Amino acid sequence: xxxxxxxxxxxxxxxxxxxxxxxxxxxxxxxxxxxxxxxxxxxxxxxxxxxxxxxxxxxxxxxxxxxxxxxxxxxxxxxxxxxxxxxxxxxxxxxxxxxxxxxxx
Amino acid sequence: xxxxxxxxxxxxxxxxxxxxxxxxxxxxxxxxxxxxxxxxxxxxxxxxxxxxxxxxxxxxxxxxxxxxxxxxxxxxxxxxxxxxxxxxxxxxxxxxxxxxxxxxxxxxxxxxxxxxxxxxxxxxxxxxxxxxxxxxxxxxxxxxxxxxxxxxxxxxxxxxxxxxxxxxxxxxxxxxxxxxxxxxxxxxxxxxxxxxxxxxxxxxxxxxxxxxxxxxxxxxxxxxxxxxxxxxxxxxxxxxxxxxx
Numbered sequence: 001x002x003x004x005x006x007x008x009x010x011x012x013x014x015x016x017x018x019x020x021x022x023x024x025x026x027x028x029x030x031x032x033x034x035x036x037x038x039x040x041x042x043x044x045x046x047x048x049x050x051x052x053x054x055x056x057x058x059x060x061x062x063x064x065x066x067x068x069x070x071x072x073x074x075x076x077x078x079x080x081x082x083x084x085x086x087x088x089x090x091x092x093x094x095x096x097x098x099x100x101x102x103x104x105x
Numbered sequence: 106x107x108x109x110x111x112x113x114x115x116x117x118x119x120x121x122x123x124x125x126x127x128x129x130x131x132x133x134x135x136x137x138x139x140x141x142x143x144x145x146x147x148x149x150x151x152x153x154x155x156x157x158x159x160x161x162x163x164x165x166x167x168x169x170x171x172x173x174x175x176x177x178x179x180x181x182x183x184x185x186x187x188x189x190x191x192x193x194x195x196x197x198x199x200x201x202x203x204x205x206x207x208x209x210x211x212x213x214x215x216x217x218x219x220x221x222x223x224x225x226x227x228x229x230x231x232x233x234x235x236x237x238x239x240x241x242x243x244x245x246x247x248x249x250x251x252x253x254x255x256x257x258x259x260x261x262x263x264x265x266x267x268x269x270x271x272x273x274x275x276x277x278x279x280x281x282x283x284x285x286x287x288x289x290x291x292x293x294x295x296x297x298x299x300x301x302x303x304x305x306x307x308x309x310x311x312x313x314x315x316x317x318x319x320x321x322x323x324x325x326x327x328x329x330x331x332x333x334x335x336x337x338x339x340x341x342x343x344x345x346x347x348x349x350x
Contacts, residue, residue, distance in 0.1 A: 002174075003143065003147055003168065004150075005174070006174045006178055007147070007150060007151050007154050007155060008154060009178050010154075010155055010160075010164070010177065010178045010181035010182065011151075011154035011155045011156075013178070013181070013182045013185070014155055014157055014160070014181065014182070014185045014188065015211065015212060017182075017185055017186065017188040017192065018188045018191070018192055018211045018212065018214040019192065019207070019208065019211035020192050020193075021189070021196040022195065022196045022199055022211050023204070023207055023208075023211070024196070025193075025196035025197065025200060026200065030197060033344065036344050036348075037340050037343070037344050038193055038194045039309075039343070040308070040309060040339065040340040040343030040344065041190050041191070041194035041223075041336070041340060042194065042223050042227070042299075042300065043303040043304060043309045043312050043313035043316075043339070043343070044312045044315075044335070044336045044339030044340050044343065045187060045190055045191075045332075045336045046296050046299065046313075047313035047314070047316050047317040047320075047339070048316040048317055048319070048332050048335040049216065049296060049320070049332065050293050050297060050300065051317035051318070051320055051321050052320050052324045053293045055321055056321075056324060059325070061324075069290060069293070072290070072294075073293065073297060076297045076298070077297055077301055080297055080298045080301035080302070081301050084298075084301075085298070086119070086295055086298035089294055089295070089297060089298035090125075090294045090295055090298065093290070093291075093294040093297070094287075094290065094294065097290055098287070101285075101287070
């Protein structure tokens with residue numbers, strides 16, 4: 001298959017996935033159980049994205065204090081919890097990571 | 106300033122920390138795409154036609170290995186399945202918009218724009234719920250809720266622009282930000298900042314923990330299928346707990 005064709009089909013499918021419910025829901029009322037389910041989409045999906053990102057280095061699970069990203073992330077969770085500020089969370093998380101890298105590598 | 110404009114700018118500002126992390130990703134994608142044998146124009150076009158980072162990364166791998174076209178399409182589709190969940194989750198906030206707007210906004214529904222927008226929408230709802238029925242809601246809060254689509258658009262468009270620019274930088278300059286700066290980590294950090302406030306009850310926290318753990322243990326599965334499975338189980342756990350409380 002031609003690479004352009006691959007891109008266009010894959011792009012159309014991706015766009016379709018994004019559009020699907022936005023278009024379908026319209027102004028209909030969403031059934032109760034599904035509404036409850038949607039409430040849990042952000043915590044569930046975002047955590048499922050973040051956790052492997054932090055715990056894996058390449059294909060290897062790094063569950064130890066030699067994993068500086070894990071330490072920086074734990075501190076970032078505390079900062080986010082206390083301040084609810086993305087800027088502070090990112091800034092402190094990066095500083096912790098850079099300091100650990102500077103002193104221990 | 107018109108509320109539409111100020112909401113648009115707020116959306117851009119909110120996505121800024123994420124953009125720092127997106128730049129190295131975009132550049133690496135540009136480099137990988139050329140390595141895989143794609144033409145510069147194809148590599149660039151993919152960033153706007155598909156516009157989904159992780160699926161583009163996997164696609165370059167498959168293209169480099171000359172995998173069958175339909176396998177590439179299938180892989181991209183499965184890797185992007187989670188966008189269905191984002192679509193369903195964000196749809197209730199767009200119900201008052203015209204079809205034209207819905208078609209337009211859907212294009213920008215990436216992980217990052219979704220995370221930034223949904224956090225903002227939920228906070229607005231909480232702020233609104235703090236008012237008793239009949240109590241006068243300040244105009245600024247009302248405007249922010251009315252024009253929340255502009256906030257989302259700001260986040261989505263900001264991300265889109267940086268994704269295009271960093272792809273081009275990768276294609277023409279190579280990956281010019283040294284890996285040792287670890288700037289990609291700002292992505293995970295921003296998502297942490299956005300997800301932590303959603304742990305506002307026990308059910309949400311459990312949904313997150315279950316989804317996170319399954320995602321870690323299913324990480325080796327192909328097509329990022331572990332992510333989708335983890336999300337579904339986590340959501341189900343959340344619903345069950347919520348009903349029992």
